[in-house]
Amino acid sequence: MTAQAHPETYVITFHVKPDRVDRFRSLLDPVLDAMRHETTFVRAALHVDPDRPTVFQLHETWADREDVLNVQLSRPYRAAWHASLKDILDTPRQIGIWTVVRAD
Template sequence: MPETYVITFHVKVDQVARFHALLGPVLDAMRDEATFVHAALHVDPDRSDVFQLHETWIDRSDVLNVQLQRPYRREWHAALDDVLAAPREIAIWRLLRSDARPQA
């Protein structure tokens, strides 16, 4: 059953550009993973240094044992202590319902 990882980042103000530069290639690479479903990055409209990432994956075991170990994530993970003002907040959610406007 797919799960969504909701990750909140409090980024140091002077590290916002680096945050984007490091995360962008990770998000681009994730698209090609077999168990990947969807990702969306959000920014707090009142705090431009607070972000929330929603990543949906099919298999938790694959995320923990394979995806987090991918080489394209190394630089990202290594930089987190320098980029973040506080530890990431991670929550796991399962979808109960999804609604979207039909495409014309």
């Protein structure tokens, strides 16, 4: 693991096709369950827009960016999830990377 001043949070927004919401969850939930056991995992939270039930936002916090890019993204438990994204999303997912400057 490389040294980092702060863990990073990946904020990922998904616009899911209306008839694919159940499939979205059935594919993503096992990924979230599996990744919580990874050594560089810090936390994750999945949100849904209360006014738009097909718009989700995932916050994944990891301790090591290099591990995320070189190891975590290619974990076998993510394969079905990644392979299905084009089919279940209306638009490509939007990914932002954020670093904490204050937490209360």
